[in-house]
Amino acid sequence: MATALVNRAAPNPSIGLWRLSFNFFRNLSTATSTQKPNASSSASKKPKRKKKKNLFEVAQFLPNWGLGYHMAKTHWSDVSYQITKINLYKDGRHGKAWGLAHKNGLLAADAPKKISGVHKRCWRYIPHLSKPGETTPTLVKPTENVSKPEAQVA
Numbered sequence: 001m002a003t004a005l006v007n008r009a010a011p012n013p014s015i016g017l018w019r020l021s022f023n024f025f026r027n028l029s030t031a032t033s034t035q036k037p038n039a040s041s042s043a044s045k046k047p048k049r050k051k052k053k054n055l056f057e058v059a060q061f062l063p064n065w066g067l068g069y070h071m072a073k074t075h076w077s078d079v080s081y082q083i084t085k086i087n088l089y090k091d092g093r094h095g096k097a098w099g100l101a102h103k104n105g106l107l108a109a110d111a112p113k114k115i116s117g118v119h120k121r122c123w124r125y126i127p128h129l130s131k132p133g134e135t136t137p138t139l140v141k142p143t144e145n146v147s148k149p150e151a152q153v154a
Contacts, residue, residue: 052121056093059086062125070102070126073117078104080126084112094119105129 052074059066065086072080081099088095097115101108 053123054093054121055097055115055118055123056086056088056095058123058125059083059097060092066125070129071099071123072126073120074122074124080129081115082129083115102129 055071058071059069062069065088066083067086068082068084070080070082080102081097082102083097083099085098086095087097095118097118098112099115100112
């Protein structure tokens with residue numbers, strides 16, 4: 001590093017030995033210190049922004065990669081997709097997805113369609129809509145037939 005400074009200063013004869021040595025020590029001191037104490041304290045004060053997630057990063061934490069669950073983009077209001085099919089690429093963060101469109105909680109289309117914008121970082125899970133396997137319980141009254149218990153006994 002010192003030879004580079006000397007070679008750089010050689011064509012200009014007006015720079016004295018004092019100025020050359022001062023530049024050398026200044027460059028040496030800034031090269032050894034990685035951060036100034038003021039810069040590290042100001043960087044720690046700012047909160048880091050939370051990285052938003054694409055559809056696959058949201059779906060990976062849901063059971064069965066989110067099949068049957070509702071997801072929507074953050075800027076959509078009253079529109080969501082119920083995921084029916086996901087094709088993942090090898091890295092698990094990219095791929096293709098299909099789903100049933102819902103508007104205001106009601107089914108908007110009969111057939112699943114390919115969801116556009118699945119790689120954009122603005123997806124969220126909609127927890128309050130129906131989950132897969134969640135059905136309303138129905139009461140079934142047992143019928144009193146004498147022939148059924150006899151058939152079960154025999």
